[in-house]
Amino acid sequence: MQANPSKKEPIILVRNLSARFGRRVVLKEVNFQIYPNEIAVILGTSGCGKTTVLKHLFGLYPIQKGEVFLMGERLNEITEDDYQRLVRKVGVLFQNGALLNSLTVAENVAIPLEQHTRLPEDLIEYLVRVKLKLVELSQAFYLYPSQLSGGMRKRAALARALALDPPLLFCDEPSAGLDPLTLQALDELFLKLKNQLGITIVMVTHEIPSIFRLADRVIFLHRGEVIFNGSLPDAVARSPEPVREFFRVGMADTRHGAHPPVEP
Amino acid sequence: MNRRNEQKHSSAPETPLSWEWNHQELRFRGDLTLPWVDDAVEPLFRELKHFSPSQLVIVLDEVKRLDSAGVALLQRIATVLEEKGKTVLFASVPRTIAPTLKMFTLERSRERTPPARLFWIERLGEAVDRFFRIDLIRFVYLMADIFYWSFADLFTHRQRRKGEFVNQVVLMGANAVPIVSTIALLIGLVVALQSAAQLRQFGANVYVADLIAISMVQEMGPLLTAIVVAGRSGSAIASEIGTMVITEEVDALKTMAISPVRYLIIPKVHALVLSLPLLAMLANFLGILGGTIVGYFYLNISPYVFYNRMVQVLEFRDLMTGFVKSLVFAGLIVITGSFYGFRVQGGPEGVGRVTTASVVTAIFLVILADSFLGLLFY
Numbered sequence: 001m002q003a004n005p006s007k008k009e010p011i012i013l014v015r016n017l018s019a020r021f022g023r024r025v026v027l028k029e030v031n032f033q034i035y036p037n038e039i040a041v042i043l044g045t046s047g048c049g050k051t052t053v054l055k056h057l058f059g060l061y062p063i064q065k066g067e068v069f070l071m072g073e074r075l076n077e078i079t080e081d082d083y084q085r086l087v088r089k090v091g092v093l094f095q096n097g098a099l100l101n102s103l104t105v106a107e108n109v110a111i112p113l114e115q116h117t118r119l120p121e122d123l124i125e126y127l128v129r130v131k132l133k134l135v136e137l138s139q140a141f142y143l144y145p146s147q148l149s150g151g152m153r154k155r156a157a158l159a160r161a162l163a164l165d166p167p168l169l170f171c172d173e174p175s176a177g178l179d180p181l182t183l184q185a186l187d188e189l190f191l192k193l194k195n196q197l198g199i200t201i202v203m204v205t206h207e208i209p210s211i212f213r214l215a216d217r218v219i220f221l222h223r224g225e226v227i228f229n230g231s232l233p234d235a236v237a238r239s240p241e242p243v244r245e246f247f248r249v250g251m252a253d254t255r256h257g258a259h260p261p262v263e264p
Numbered sequence: 265m266n267r268r269n270e271q272k273h274s275s276a277p278e279t280p281l282s283w284e285w286n287h288q289e290l291r292f293r294g295d296l297t298l299p300w301v302d303d304a305v306e307p308l309f310r311e312l313k314h315f316s317p318s319q320l321v322i323v324l325d326e327v328k329r330l331d332s333a334g335v336a337l338l339q340r341i342a343t344v345l346e347e348k349g350k351t352v353l354f355a356s357v358p359r360t361i362a363p364t365l366k367m368f369t370l371e372r373s374r375e376r377t378p379p380a381r382l383f384w385i386e387r388l389g390e391a392v393d394r395f396f397r398i399d400l401i402r403f404v405y406l407m408a409d410i411f412y413w414s415f416a417d418l419f420t421h422r423q424r425r426k427g428e429f430v431n432q433v434v435l436m437g438a439n440a441v442p443i444v445s446t447i448a449l450l451i452g453l454v455v456a457l458q459s460a461a462q463l464r465q466f467g468a469n470v471y472v473a474d475l476i477a478i479s480m481v482q483e484m485g486p487l488l489t490a491i492v493v494a495g496r497s498g499s500a501i502a503s504e505i506g507t508m509v510i511t512e513e514v515d516a517l518k519t520m521a522i523s524p525v526r527y528l529i530i531p532k533v534h535a536l537v538l539s540l541p542l543l544a545m546l547a548n549f550l551g552i553l554g555g556t557i558v559g560y561f562y563l564n565i566s567p568y569v570f571y572n573r574m575v576q577v578l579e580f581r582d583l584m585t586g587f588v589k590s591l592v593f594a595g596l597i598v599i600t601g602s603f604y605g606f607r608v609q610g611g612p613e614g615v616g617r618v619t620t621a622s623v624v625t626a627i628f629l630v631i632l633a634d635s636f637l638g639l640l641f642y
Contacts, residue, residue, distance in 0.1 A: 123333075127332055127333060
């Protein structure tokens with residue numbers, strides 16, 4: 001484990017977290033911490049438990065074994081009231097967007113504002129427009145989710161996750177299905193959020209360019225265990241073999257724009 | 265106080281928001297962030313109504329933090345005053361919050377208007393047009409497709425889904441037995457009870473057997489079975505097909521050169537054409553049983569007499585009427601369910617819509633067909 005560079009309290013602290021579904025063990029004694037104002041990227045091959053870890057972090061899964069602290073609060077036996085209060089400070093972008101299909105994009109973004117504030121309607125509308133502009137979806141204001149493409153839906157969901165300006169943002173594969181240009185714009189938005197608003201971002205992603213643009217911290221999961229937790233340069237150079245292989249193959253991928261030839 | 269603590273940023277300590285009017289100057293202090301803005305909006309806009317000078321300078325040098333809600337508040341103040349022909353200036357914006365102010369500021373020029381809603385008569389016209397130009401034709405095509413394949417499929421074994429027929433018979437037929445029998449028995453009891461009250465006035469007690477037997481076999485048995493099955497299986501077909509359409513499974517079948525109608529619908533047609541008449545027969549039996557029970561306990565007709573009477577009045581024709589009706593209903597239920605399933609639009613919420621529509625339409629069509637056939641066989 002790395003020394004804490006910023007000497008701050010961790011915003012997320014996971015201790016000995018284990019999880020199993022039925023008889024299948026998904027997480028084995030997972031330990032890591034994430035500090036405020038950093039972008040942490042959770043990596044790993046498909047099916048290694050990334051989404052499971054993420055869903056534990058904001059309390060969507062009950063904790064079977066171990067401990068999770070979110071902004072200093074222990075999630076294990078948190079009361080419903082405390083949890084409600086806590087998740088208001090958390091924005092979550094789900095893998096498939098999870099927009100409410102019966103509402104327009106604008107109405108979706110307005111949900112948290114209408115439910116949790118007493119702001120007048122015109123202010124809410126302003127905020128919705130701003131958030132949609134941030135994700136470059138101003139034109140989708142009156143559209144329904146079913147009228148959007150997959151990438152647009154995800155960006156609309158991001159706008160909703162940002163509605164209350166949460167200090168902590170969780171993203172489950174925000175970049176999947178985006179073209180490189182939109183992806184870059186989205187990454188710039190993430191950096192802006194981090195640098196200007198001091199947001200902490202925890203994301204699961206596979207996009208190597210994104211990881212290089214964003215990651216302050218890399219957490220690598222392999223078969224339900226954290227095998228690396230540290231800075232990006234360390235992850236590329238000094239890390240266990242599966243991590244280095246991930247970056248080796250991934251970087252070759254981006255350089256040639258296609259999969260590298262398989263060596264015998 | 266609670267509300268304020270709860271939104272605390274994890275990093276720097278927060279400072280409460282306050283503001284001060286100074287002739288044509290408005291000075292904010294502290295955090296212009298959501299929880300504080302939430303509390304400030306109402307008093308601030310109330311005070312703004314009494315603002316008379318022609319220019320307002322908003323001074324931000326003592327603002328510690330700013331977020332989108334803060335920017336929204338500032339911009340709203342500006343808009344409100346500018347609409348009254350006044351000018352608004354932002355002064356001494358600290359370097360720490362200037363990028364945030366820029367990031368969350370919208371150029372006020374082009375506001376998109378919501379798409380215009382059609383006048384009701386236009387919407388009616390569109391619906392009628394759609395019905396005749398698209399829906400009716402599709403319905404007929406689908407019916408033709410189903411009709412063709414349900415016979416063609418009998419004579420060729422290639423491309424048939426193994427085990428699906430039995431599976432569907434279990435799902436749509438066998439699993440419906442408990443509910444259909446219960447309902448039929450209760451209907452039989454109630455009809456016998458209601459008519460007994462009338463018949464007894466004329467001393468025509470024994471005719472309750474005629475009434476129950478004929479009405480059950482010709483009418484009630486097939487009809488109530490069809491309604492129950494339309495609710496159970498019609499909706500299941502619509503939602504299954506609808507889900508498959510929006511998840512592109514139907515498109516996948518098409519690109520594999522497999523007819524979705526044949527692959528998905530035909531096993532259901534065959535299964536329901538077999539099981540609906542059987543279920544209707546079961547309903548007939550239990551309905552008549554209900555009548556017998558009422559006859560025995562309420563009208564003193566022995567089951568033996570009831571049975572004899574029934575055998576005398578029932579003709580083969582009556583049985584056939586019920587049978588033909590059941591076949592027609594089975595076809596209608598599957599066709600309606602699959603028609604709505606294939607017609608699904610939008611996302612998952614569209615599936616819910618077509619499911620409801622399919623049940624309502626199926627029940628309507630069943631009753632409509634029942635009246636026609638009733639007249640035909642009268």
